[in-house]
Structure formats: structure tokens, C-alpha cells
Amino acid sequence: MNIYDFNVTTENGEEYSLAKYRGRPLVIVNTATKCGLAPQFKELEELYQKYQEQGLMILGFPSNQFKQEVASSQEAAESCRLTYGVTFPMHTIAPVNGEEAQPLFKYLVTAAPGTLGNKIKWNFTKFVVSPDGETITRFGPQTNPLKMVPTIESYLTK
Incomplete structure (x- = not known):
């Protein structure tokens, strides 16, 4: 099993397979627009603008698990675009911890455990995935x- 075995859903409700990004480095981040760390959207967008032509894809996954997200996935994505100029794909609001966590995040925390083991500590936990997934x-x-940047650059096509 790897990252390409998962389907995800955009903020508009369109489901797709992460396999469409096979061969590209990914940054997957759980987000929340009302979090004090939300200014990280600016840096994430900066990375996306700088490296997307070399293959980098950044994927934002809003979650209200920590009670810092707006009511709808569309509203969250719009807030990211209007406030921080985000152009990378945003997805549906979904839990990142516990039994109800979206399968992608269950996989990510197992593949790369953190200080809390197989849990997401807070909003803006970031996962960099190699092009082979x-x-x-x-x-x-x-x-x-x-x-x-050093991790991302190590995966970019030259």
C-alpha cells in the first residue's frame, strides 16, 4: 500500500485518486482557516508557486477536528483563496484523527508517526511524500x- 491507493474529495465534492500525482512530490497538510497557524497558507502557496513547474503538488485538507474551521468545505477553500491567495487544491472538511478519520490520514500517521504516535497533534501538520509514494x-x-525546502528539493525533477 502507498499514497496512490487513496481516493480523496475536492471541496466541490469531486472524488479522484491520488494516483493522478504519481511521480510527483506531494505536500499534504491538514488545515483550518480560523487557526492561529493559518498564515502558513502564505508559505505553502509560496512553495507551490516556486516549485509546481518542477512537479510539486500541495494538497490542503481542512478539518474541524480542533474546532477551528468554518462551516463548509467551499467556504474554507474560498477563505484560503481570498485571504492567502491559495491556488493549490483544497478538499472536503473531514476528521484527521480517530475512527472517523479519513483513510488517507490514517495511513499518513502510520507511515510517519509523530510525537503523539498515530495521531495528528494539531492543524498544519505537514507530510512530504516522495514521487514514488x-x-x-x-x-x-x-x-x-x-x-x-531541503526535503522538497531532494524530490524535484531537475
Whole structure:
């Protein structure tokens, strides 16, 4: 099993397979628009703009697990676009911890456990996935996304 075995759903309700990103490095991040860490959207977008032509894809997954998200997936995506200029794909609001957690995040926390083991500590936990879908590096909520640059650059097509 790897990252490409999962289907996800956009904020508009369209389901697709992550296999469409096979061969590209991914940054997968759980987000919340009302979180104090929301300014990280700016750095995530900066990374996306800088590296997307070299293959990088950033995927935002809003969650209200920590009670810091707006009411709907569309509203969350719109807020990200209007407030932070986000152009990378945003997805439906879904839990990231517990039995109800979306399968993608159950897989990510098992593949790259954090200080809380197989749980997401807080909003803006970031996972960098290698182009083969096998190697996953986890970055904590407080880690500025720009600190992921060495890992991202190691996976980019030259």
C-alpha cells in the first residue's frame, strides 16, 4: 500500500485518486482557516508557486477536528483563496484523527508517526511524500513550511 491507493474529495465534492500525482512530490497538510497557524497558507502557496513547474503538488485538507474551521468545505477553500491567495487544491472538511478519520490520514500517521504516535497533534501538520509514494516525512504544526525546502528539493525533477 502507498499514497496512490487513496481516493480523496475536492471541496466541490469531486472524488479522484491520488494516483493522478504519481511521480510527483506531494505536500499534504491538514488545515483550518480560523487557526492561529493559518498564515502558513502564505508559505505553502509560496512553495507551490516556486516549485509546481518542477512537479510539486500541495494538497490542503481542512478539518474541524480542533474546532477551528468554518462551516463548509467551499467556504474554507474560498477563505484560503481570498485571504492567502491559495491556488493549490483544497478538499472536503473531514476528521484527521480517530475512527472517523479519513483513510488517507490514517495511513499518513502510520507511515510517519509523530510525537503523539498515530495521531495528528494539531492543524498544519505537514507530510512530504516522495514521487514514488513510499517515503513520507512528517513536519509538525509549528514548523514553518519553508523549512521543508531541503526535503522538497531532494524530490524535484531537475
